[in-house]
Amino acid sequence: EDKVVQSPLSLVVHEGDTVTLNCSYEVTNFRSLLWYKQEKKAPTFLFMLTSSGIEKKSGRLSSILDKKELFSILNITATQTGDSAVYLCALDRGGSNYKLTFGKGTLLTVNP
């Protein structure tokens, strides 16, 4: 079974802090790695990473993939209370069905 491990499982910070969330995996042959943010209900898509070393950025969020060391990180700078959520990492092994294997997520709590 494909293994996707996220760390830490939970994290509590204060507004304005910078956080780094980690996602490591054991599969060497895959199509892409995806990050999602889940607040109360549906996960919302953040990033899709396919190439090693190329940073993707959206506002205060950024992510990068290291295919050699088999991990990805998600950075959030100047955190806000609205960043509080579960952040999920998922691996797309490829093929025509686009199945995703998810990690258990990191619960981020940003206190005012």
Next chain:
Amino acid sequence: SQTIHQWPATLVQPVGSPLSLECTVEGTSNPNLYWYRQAAGRGLQLLFYSVGIGQISSEVPQNLSASRPQDRQFILSSKKLLLSDSGFYLCAWSGQTKEQFFGPGTRLTVL
């Protein structure tokens, strides 16, 4: 634009009762469709996926089944619910761009 709907939003059912959860997608054609379950404190577990009408692949053996009677409709069913079927059920779709987009989910409690 594409939208995905799920209903009901919440459901409380007794053990042994049947289940039918529905998911529909608008604004796209021939999507790949997925059913996930998320138990408390756990990640998303893929239950079923479908690449076309009538084509269903099951990922894990369980008490549930899925059907796709129309291109943009995906149904999750059970004949007799178990306590362990409780959880948050999410439907998702994907198209040419490969990332999956999730519906609002159904919170199922089996008592």
